[in-house]
Amino acid sequence: MKLSVQGVSFCYRSEDVVNDVSFDATEGQIVGILGPNGSGKTTLLKCLNRVLSPKKGTVFIGGVDNRERTRKQIARQIGVVPQSANSSFPFTALDIVMMGRNPELERFEREKESDLQIVSNAMKMTNTSFLADRPMDQLSGGERQRVIIARALAQRPQIMLLDEPTLHLDVNHQIEILDLISRLAREERMLVIIVTHDLSLAARYCDRIILMRKGRIVSAGDVTQALTRENMANVFSIDATIYYDERIGTHNVAVIGAIREGRE
Amino acid sequence: MATVDVASLQKKKYSRWGAIIGGLAIALFLSIVVCIGIGSVSISVERIIEVFLGGGTRGERQIIMNIRLPRILLGALVGAALAVAGAAMQGVFRNPMASPYVLGISSGASFGAALAMIIGISWLPGKFSIASMAFIFCFLTLFLVYSIARTKGGYVPVETLLLAGIAVGAFFNALVSLMQYFAGENLAGIIFWMMGGLSSTKWDDLLVILPMIILGTSVIWALSRDLNTMMVGEEHALHLGLNVNNIRVIILLAASLVTAAAVSVSGIIGFVGLVVPHVIRLLVGPDHRILIPASMLGGAIFMVWMDTLARMVIAPAELPVGIITALLGAPFFIYLIISRRRKMGW
Numbered sequence: 001m002k003l004s005v006q007g008v009s010f011c012y013r014s015e016d017v018v019n020d021v022s023f024d025a026t027e028g029q030i031v032g033i034l035g036p037n038g039s040g041k042t043t044l045l046k047c048l049n050r051v052l053s054p055k056k057g058t059v060f061i062g063g064v065d066n067r068e069r070t071r072k073q074i075a076r077q078i079g080v081v082p083q084s085a086n087s088s089f090p091f092t093a094l095d096i097v098m099m100g101r102n103p104e105l106e107r108f109e110r111e112k113e114s115d116l117q118i119v120s121n122a123m124k125m126t127n128t129s130f131l132a133d134r135p136m137d138q139l140s141g142g143e144r145q146r147v148i149i150a151r152a153l154a155q156r157p158q159i160m161l162l163d164e165p166t167l168h169l170d171v172n173h174q175i176e177i178l179d180l181i182s183r184l185a186r187e188e189r190m191l192v193i194i195v196t197h198d199l200s201l202a203a204r205y206c207d208r209i210i211l212m213r214k215g216r217i218v219s220a221g222d223v224t225q226a227l228t229r230e231n232m233a234n235v236f237s238i239d240a241t242i243y244y245d246e247r248i249g250t251h252n253v254a255v256i257g258a259i260r261e262g263r264e
Numbered sequence: 265m266a267t268v269d270v271a272s273l274q275k276k277k278y279s280r281w282g283a284i285i286g287g288l289a290i291a292l293f294l295s296i297v298v299c300i301g302i303g304s305v306s307i308s309v310e311r312i313i314e315v316f317l318g319g320g321t322r323g324e325r326q327i328i329m330n331i332r333l334p335r336i337l338l339g340a341l342v343g344a345a346l347a348v349a350g351a352a353m354q355g356v357f358r359n360p361m362a363s364p365y366v367l368g369i370s371s372g373a374s375f376g377a378a379l380a381m382i383i384g385i386s387w388l389p390g391k392f393s394i395a396s397m398a399f400i401f402c403f404l405t406l407f408l409v410y411s412i413a414r415t416k417g418g419y420v421p422v423e424t425l426l427l428a429g430i431a432v433g434a435f436f437n438a439l440v441s442l443m444q445y446f447a448g449e450n451l452a453g454i455i456f457w458m459m460g461g462l463s464s465t466k467w468d469d470l471l472v473i474l475p476m477i478i479l480g481t482s483v484i485w486a487l488s489r490d491l492n493t494m495m496v497g498e499e500h501a502l503h504l505g506l507n508v509n510n511i512r513v514i515i516l517l518a519a520s521l522v523t524a525a526a527v528s529v530s531g532i533i534g535f536v537g538l539v540v541p542h543v544i545r546l547l548v549g550p551d552h553r554i555l556i557p558a559s560m561l562g563g564a565i566f567m568v569w570m571d572t573l574a575r576m577v578i579a580p581a582e583l584p585v586g587i588i589t590a591l592l593g594a595p596f597f598i599y600l601i602i603s604r605r606r607k608m609g610w
Contacts, residue, residue, distance in 0.1 A: 051502045075505030082499045089495055089550050094273055099493050103505040107486055111274065120270040132273055155504075 001062050001077070001158035002026050003191055008047050008057035010040075017043045019215040020057070025208070027158065030185050030192045032206035034199065034226075036236055040215040041195040042083070045161050048193070049078040061159065075103035079152030081145070083163040090135035093147045097123055100154025122153035126180060142173030149180065159191045160184070166201060174198075178205045203227055203242055203251040211235050223251050233259055281554045284547070288561035295565050296340065299572040300332050304580050335465040336568055338473075338529060339585070342462070343536055343567025345477045345526040347559040350537025351544070352484045352519040355491040355552055356512055357410075357420045361600065363537035364523040366426065368433020370534070372405025373398040373520075373527040374458060375436040381454065382443050391472050399476075399524035401436075406516050408432055460533035460586020462571050473525035480522035481560060487515055488552035495550065533567075533586045535593020540566050542600070 003025045010018040018040040025031050033041045046052040048059055050066050059066040061077050069077075079100070100122065101115045111119075123129045126146045136144060145165060152160055162181065166174035182205050185192040196202055202209060202223075209226035211219045213235045219226045224242060232240045237259045245252040301307045305327060314320050315328045350363040364370045376397035380386040386393035387400070412428035413420050444454055456463070484491075490511050493501040501508050526533070540563045541555065548554045567585075570592075574585040 049503065051499075070505075071502075071507060072505035075503065080503035082497070082503060091492070091496070091550055094270060095492070095551065096496065098274075099496070099500075099504060102489060102493060105489075107489075110278075113271070116271045116274060123270070129270075132270065 001191060002060075003048070003159055003193075004060040004063075005048070006058050006060070008044070008054045008059060010043055010047055010052055010054050012043075016215050018047060018054075021212075021215075021217055022057075023210055023217065023220055025191055025193065027189045027191045028185060029207045030182055030194065030205055031208045031210065032202040033193060033195045033210045033212060034197060034202050034235075035212035036197060038214075039212040039235075041197075041212055042163055043215075044212070045080075045163055045193070045195050048159075048161060049074050049080060051080075072103045075155060077157055078159045078161060079155040079157035081148050081152050081160070081162040081165055083167060090137055092133050092135055093128055093139065093143075093150075094119070094123075094132040096136055096147050097128070097150045097154050100151040103155060118156060119150075119154050122150040125153060125184065126150040140173075141168050142170065142176065145169060145173070145177055146180070149177070153184070153188075157190070159193070162192065162194045164196055165194060166196070166198060174201065181205070199227065199232070199236070199240065199253040199255070203253045204248060205250075227251075227253065281548070284554065284558055285561070288558060288565070292340065292561050292565050292568070295568045296336055299336055299568050300328055302572050303327070303332060303575060334467050334470060335462055336571070338465045338470055339462050339567045339571040340564035341470065341473060341477055342526040342530045342533065343540070343563035343565070343570075344481070344560040345473070345522040345563070346533065346536040347540035347544075347563025347566070348481050348484060348556060349519045349523045349526075351541035351552070351555055351559040352491070352515050353406075353537070354541055355495055355555075356515050356519075357413075357425060358495055359420055359422055359425055360542065361422050361426060361538070361597075363535070363541075364519075364526075365532065365534035365536075366538055366597070367406070367409050367429035368431075368436065369402055369406050369409070369429075369520070369523055370527050370532045371433040371436040371440070372408075373402035373524045374532055375439050376401030376524070377528045378440050378443050378454065378458075381457075382447050391468060395472055395476060395524060395528040398528040399521055402524040402527070403517060403520035405432055405436065406520055410516070456584060457531040459584035460531040460589070461574070461582075461584035462530050463582060463584075465529075469529045473529055476521050476525035480518040480520075480525070481556070483518035484515055484522075485553075485556045487511055487518075488556050491515065491552040492550070495552075531584075531586065534590045535597065536563055536567060536570075536589055538600075539593050539596050542596075 006022050008018060008021045009016065021044055033044065035041050043052065047054045050071065066074060097119050098111060101111060101119065123132060126149050128146050128150050131139060131143060131147065165177055169177065178201060181192055184190060206223060208221065209223055210217055211226050211231055218235055219231045227242045229241055232238055239256040239259055240253055242251055242253050297309060297312060300312050301309060307324060311320060311324060312328065315324050346364060353362040354360055377394045380394040380397040386397045388396040409428045409432050413425040415421065444451060447454055490506055493504055493506055494508060498508055541559045544559045544562045545555060548558050570588050571585045574583045574588050577583055
């Protein structure tokens with residue numbers, strides 16, 4: 001499934017948050033959208049599944065303009081793992097994952113055998129089956145995040161969007177979640193788009209990087225093409241280098257120091 | 265690690281729901297039959313059944329069919345309505361403190377009803393005049409409170425919601441008092457209605473509010489899956505393809521309709537919409553597909569007993585049932601505030 005973003009802009013009131021963004025991506029890839037706070041990453045993500053309607057530009061999924069689909073139809077194509085995983089309600093993990101089938105169900109329709117099968121598989125893939133009858137408010141942050149990922153998987157999406165999936169997690173859970181996501185991208189041939197500001201994790205897990213600053217794309221390409229020393233200085237105001245780390249068999253970023261702003 | 269069978273968990277859940285609904289329905293039926301027998305003239309269950317089958321003395325028929333039965337059924341309807349409205353509002357606002365009374369919605373509805381009763385203004389003629397005005401003002405009040413309390417992210421903090429409810433409710437209460445002040449000869453009736461009572465119920469009242477309650481409750485129940493998703497978070501619901509804004513307005517309209525129906529016949533009866541969904545949620549969990557119908561039955565049972573209490577406490581005179589629900593409900597509300605202080609959340 002090909003995703004094509006063409007000239008998308010979005011503004012809150014009169015302030016441009018996303019400005020003329022274009023990129024293409026295809027299945028099996030993990031694309032990282034990186035940028036500092038306020039660079040418009042999350043807004044761009046919400047434009048992709050029309051939770052926000054772009055003021056200009058078009059998003060095509062599999063060659064079809066998003067505006068020609070209903071919100072429910074889009075939810076069958078795109079699963080989202082939002083940033084907020086706070087939950088102080090006693091829905092069980094199974095209840096939550098089952099919600100992923102909502103876009104497919106008619107108003108009074110009960111879940112069919114096939115829906116239960118899909119949910120069961122999603123929970124197996126994310127290793128959450130054993131949590132099925134536990135209330136969400138008793139789970140750890142990492143467990144909860146995995147349940148939300150299972151819910152997105154239960155939508156049977158071809159594209160999965162994740163907004164800062166590791167933000168509130170301990171380091172061991174960060175790695176666990178991203179290992180899971182990259183395995184899913186390969187095995188399920190999904191297109192995965194991750195919004196993050198964690199450079200090391202992006203360098204390690206992403207196939208392609210889109211660097212954003214003030215609503216615009218600064219650089220896009222392979223990890224080594226996008227995360228150059230110059231770009232990272234420009235976007236994040238840090239002195240950092242990317243290198244191949246043979247212990248993890250992929251790239252990593254070493255942050256050497258901060259560059260004081262206002263000095264070029 | 266034990267593998268959990270999703271299908272059997274799901275099946276277990278549905279059969280549990282069936283048992284809960286069945287149990288509550290039986291409890292409601294028994295409550296109605298028992299409460300028909302209780303009163304200044306007590307009537308045994310056998311006699312009640314006999315009257316239902318077309319027998320009994322004229323006196324018994326008069327008491328049961330024209331006085332107690334309509335009143336008890338109206339009480340059940342009002343209780344069901346307030347409980348469903350409360351459950352729906354708690355879901356929409358993602359806030360366990362919401363209810364028609366606490367948010368001042370009942371006051372708004374009573375203002376609309378009073379306009380129709382005292383001044384005779386309405387947009388529908390005949391027996392729907394009072395209820396229709398109650399509905400309009402109910403929805404306006406609900407929207408006003410919601411607009412005041414809502415923050416940018418769509419989140420509705422408890423504090424602002426309650427404060428907005430207090431302020432708006434006080435405003436409408438003052439308007440109603442103002443009208444009462446100028447009401448003249450109608451005064452006694454209005455005051456008794458305002459205190460929340462079910463006395464002198466006629467079958468006609470039932471016919472007016474029954475369609476409103478059936479319509480409103482069906483709409484809310486039909487949207488219960490969406491309510492579940494919205495409770496997880498507005499953003500989550502959007503990503504699952506829900507049109508959150510539309511659904512929220514529809515549910516609030518339906519909740520207004522149901523509240524207005526209750527207020528137009530029985531005035532302001534507080535705390536039913538707060539207490540009942542809470543207790544039911546402890547029993548059945550947070551899923552609105554079961555919470556809505558179970559609250560409906562629970563509210564009906566609660567109200568039938570409260571009204572019977574109201575008839576009996578100072579017999580042969582009777583209390584407005586609103587006084588009793590407030591006496592029981594207010595301490596429960598305080599308990600909620602205290603327990604919330606310890607543990608944020610539901």
